[in-house]
Amino acid sequence: MPSELTKKQRVERETFDLLVREKTAGRTLAVSRLQPSFADYNGDLFFGALRHVDVQGRRILEIGCGSGEISVWFALNGAASVCGVDISGESIRIAEQRAVENSVSNRVKFITCPGESVPLPDGSFDLIFINVALHHLELEAALHECNRLLSSGGQFLAVEPLVRSHLLQWIRETRFFQRLYPIRRESLTERILDMEDIKQIKKRFGNLILEPHRVFSPFIYKVKPVFRLLARLFFLSVRDSEERSRRCIRLLQRVDDLLLRLLPPLAIASRYSILVAFKEVINSKS
Numbered sequence: 205m206p207s208e209l210t211k212k213q214r215v216e217r218e219t220f221d222l223l224v225r226e227k228t229a230g231r232t233l234a235v236s237r238l239q240p241s242f243a244d245y246n247g248d249l250f251f252g253a254l255r256h257v258d259v260q261g262r263r264i265l266e267i268g269c270g271s272g273e274i275s276v277w278f279a280l281n282g283a284a285s286v287c288g289v290d291i292s293g294e295s296i297r298i299a300e301q302r303a304v305e306n307s308v309s310n311r312v313k314f315i316t317c318p319g320e321s322v323p324l325p326d327g328s329f330d331l332i333f334i335n336v337a338l339h340h341l342e343l344e345a346a347l348h349e350c351n352r353l354l355s356s357g358g359q360f361l362a363v364e365p366l367v368r369s370h371l372l373q374w375i376r377e378t379r380f381f382q383r384l385y386p387i388r389r390e391s392l393t394e395r396i397l398d399m400e401d402i403k404q405i406k407k408r409f410g411n412l413i414l415e416p417h418r419v420f421s422p423f424i425y426k427v428k429p430v431f432r433l434l435a436r437l438f439f440l441s442v443r444d445s446e447e448r449s450r451r452c453i454r455l456l457q458r459v460d461d462l463l464l465r466l467l468p469p470l471a472i473a474s475r476y477s478i479l480v481a482f483k484e485v486i487n488s489k490s
């Protein structure tokens with residue numbers, strides 16, 4: 205870990221050193237190959253992102269890997285090698301334990317370091333994956349690092365919350381909506397990406413696909429009485445309330461995806477996006 209962290213990086217490290225303990229306390233470190241628990245409520249985003257890539261045989265870097273669930277899942281699902289990096293030493297300690305528990309430590313390594321300066325050679329990876337962490341990093345430096353670490357034609361894939369309309373975000377931040385559905389921020393220094401950031405990402409790679417997700421489902425999920433009512437209505441026969449919630453959120457997310465396909469302009473109100481870009485192919489002869 206470089207001794208000189210920026211102020212933002214120090215805040216992130218301290219925040220997630222504490223948060224990761226809370227999040228993992230008393231929970232199993234086992235990762236299911238077929239039904240990973242991180243996909244219970246986020247399967248629309250995770251499996252949506254995986255539709256853009258085949259992880260088989262890939263050399264994968266996960267930036268902001270947290271306690272390593274996704275990195276371990278990649279190793280369990282045929283990646284040639286996986287490296288997870290995170291600024292939080294405590295997260296990496298748990299991630300390493302997780303790799304051992306899932307018998308994949310021969311294919312996964314974890315490094316405590318900022319995603320903006322990863323101590324590995326240029327072109328080391330075919331795929332860089334980032335799950336809701338890019339907006340915690342210093343964007344320009346992180347993008348530069350991703351481009352450096354990717355091999356020729358390598359793929360950048362990220363799942364991020366994204367503000368597409370500042371007007372909608374302003375409405376979302378009014379007291380009325382904050383009372384109904386408070387914006388959740390994990391660290392003081394995180395900054396949700398907006399369309400200016402998207403321009404920057406596009407400029408860095410020279411290409412970018414944006415796939416919108418989630419319009420109404422996060423809102424309905426947060427307004428608990430409405431969500432519970434829908435869950436009971438649609439999944440009357442399911443006795444376990446946790447399972448009912450999981451099925452209901454999946455259904456709502458599917459409805460969102462369908463609406464976004466039928467009505468593309470609705471993307472302006474989407475809360476998350478999958479970002480896909482490719483490093484330019486470098487012709488070794490020239």
Ligand SMILES: C[S@@+](CC[C@H](N)C(=O)[O-])C[C@H]1O[C@@H](n2cnc3c(N)ncnc32)[C@H](O)[C@@H]1O
Nearest residue numbers: 216220268269270290291292318319335337340
């Ligand atoms: C919202 S969490 C997401 C964790 C994980 N990707 C997941 O999906 O559970 C953001 C993660 O980014 C990490 N992080 C924040 N700033 C970072 C930086 N500059 N470099 C590397 N990781 C960073 C945090 O420690 C935290 O684990």
